[in-house]
Amino acid sequence: MSIASSLSVDKRDIVALEGVTKRFPGVVANDGVDLAIRPGEVHVLLGENGAGKSTLIGMLSGLQQPDEGRILVDGEPTAITSPRHALALGIGTVFQHMMLVPTLTVAENLLLGGPWWQRPKTEELEARVAEITRTLGITVRLHAKVSELSLGEQQQVEILRAMVRNTRLLILDESTSMLTPKGIEELGALMRRLVGQGLAIVFITHKLKEAAAFGDRISVLKLGRKVGEIPPERFRALGEQAIISEIVELMFGKRKDDPEAAERPVRVIHAEAAPLLQVHDLAVAPTDEAPCLSSISFDIRPGEIFGIAGIDGNGQKQLAEALAGQRATMGGSVRLEGAPIEALSVGERRERGLRYLTDDRLGEGTVGTFPVSINFFLKQVGAAPFWRKGVEQRAEIDKRAAQIVREYDVRTPSLKTPVARLSGGNIQKVLLARELAEGAKVVIFNKPTYGLDLANTLASRQRIRDTAARGLAVLLISTDLEELLSMCDRIAVISNGSLVGTVENADDARTKVGRLMIGLAA
């Protein structure tokens, strides 16, 4: 292992961390971490949810200062005091949580940070963006408002922003989590081109395949400590499978071959059972940036997992929101257990057993500053037994919350911790626990495993399977085809706001869905 060797300052390092420790109330987020970041290398950072990856990045981008240890930039001990300082040092970061101003346009967001007395240099920016997007192979609508973009598109804008500034060290904190398989491949190719030009890249992901495919060096964090590193020499010597099993061993202490490849249990769904959810000819008006939804029809029977595949931004979010009652529809019917619900409010639909797990966990899913315990019961505020005559029943809430925390393995310092302080994966567990609570009949999952580490991904998928096994109807929206193939009974493909085909999840489903996604008939 090269932990010892990285301790000695290497002149080739752009940035080196030496014994960096960061504590938060109740947790040691980083514990004596050493890290060497070199030009021409993609340094992959792996670790479970809450392992301390984002905290490390926070210190490199000037958001936080280490409690112990030091950071060397170009061999010089440097205190990175502010984000501005980090940018000046050439460190550009794409953060895990969106760092765009929703009310400004894409162009305005990219211009943010210029000298305040100046006019924004829009023309200059347009020229530069045109050049970069050509090499990146993405299209960005510069004059669209950010709030109108899908999360995937927002992520592309953030990558673009890091590229627009002249960055020597590019940090990508889970930047592939919202991209399509094609987008991920393109980002990977781009990273290889950039390191070829001498850039250094720190790449955080939960997908071991990406780590093996795009990395040069891998460091693994576990509970704040660095538990291992695969240096480039060894990396090159090993094949993809060997690297993945070595990582799995480092992360989980046991060898597993392909941890994500779970056998899909054969479930018997009674074809004659009455569908729990019937959607017929649903239509939603287009907004400035999202396509309209037209003639969406499907049924989900009890115990069935119905998947929606498709490239991000094709109307998935609109569909989920229309079903949940958060978005006005233009026509069509939605029936729950045969009863029409399209005229009902969000709360009434929830009452009848329709649950929606949003992909925007912090934005609309939870109230970040509220404690974990209250977040479990957000949608029951005012209802017994947690509220009586309008008075919050602390003891009752805490008792039930403690139970849920145990059951769902939510890693939180305490029940009183504001939910936004948790790591991404643990926020998702809070949401899951809340939506699957009493009375659920139909559950809509929108990208349920994005941003989750392997252990949490597998656990969440198992929860979804269990949900269906209990006889609930599940609508699973995902951009991860593997995920859909491993879980669904039927998969529909959404493209430009309509369902272009539905496929039984049999042996040839992969090719059929793939063909539908790229616009060919199945």
Added chain:
Amino acid sequence: MTGLFSEVFLSALLFGAVTAAIPLLLAGLGEQMSEKAGVLNIGIEGMMLAGAYLGFVGAFYSGSLWLGFFTGAAGGIAVALVMALLCVRIGLNQIVIGIALTLGLEGLTALLHHFQFSRSYPRLPAVDVTVIPLLSDIPVIGPALFRQHLIVYLAIALVFAMGHIYRRTQLGLNLQAAGDKPAALDVAGIDVMRTRTIAVLTTGALAGLGGAFLANVGAGLFIPFITNGAGFLGIVLAMLARGRPVWVLFGALLFGVCLSLTTAMQVAGINIPTDIIQMLPFLAVMIMLVLFGRRASLPAALGIPYERGAR
């Protein structure tokens, strides 16, 4: 009523409306800038009072109205400095501090005035107006709109200057980002605290100027609590204007008309109890809030102190 009387009456009414609108306009524009940057500035009433008092004192002793405007703005800035320190730097609750500042300044200015002038209320001489040729000859609106003190024209020009700053400059982007998503501004390399401090100090300057106008031009004297809610009306205007300076202008003129109507009806001796007449502007506030309040869109981070790295 003869035609002549109604023309004079209308002209005076309009003139009074503009005079009453200017302090509201300045307060509204100032509050708008703070709110854009994410700071709910409830202390604005206190800033206006400081401006009114110091503005009057400055003009009274120097004999120069302009020096009065200058000291008025400086007084507003001084109060804003306290607000910026406590609410932006230290991150204390903006509502609590704002109320404390307003109450504190009400007491302080009354006390200082009492020490200085005891129970007398000395007056400033009438202000010089700048007459705009040709336009001022238009009947009714000519004398009302185009025979005003120079600062009135400057205040109107400020509306368009603000519009330009918000829509066309880097500073405008920074302000909006500071209010809607301060973390994004911070990681773009702009200091959120500094941006918000600039906004709060600008609010102080504008509110102070508004207060000085109220005392020196509107009333010609200082009496305790002279602002009488003008700062709070400014907050309402800023909330209803959805970030657009022109809407602050429209709103300020509307309230100005109400205020002026109140005075005019009292002067004309119309037989309605004065208490009811004096309710008019506040009735207008309520009607405006009912009509447009639901559409008021406030910045996402309004009232929330920014702390780097906290989540």
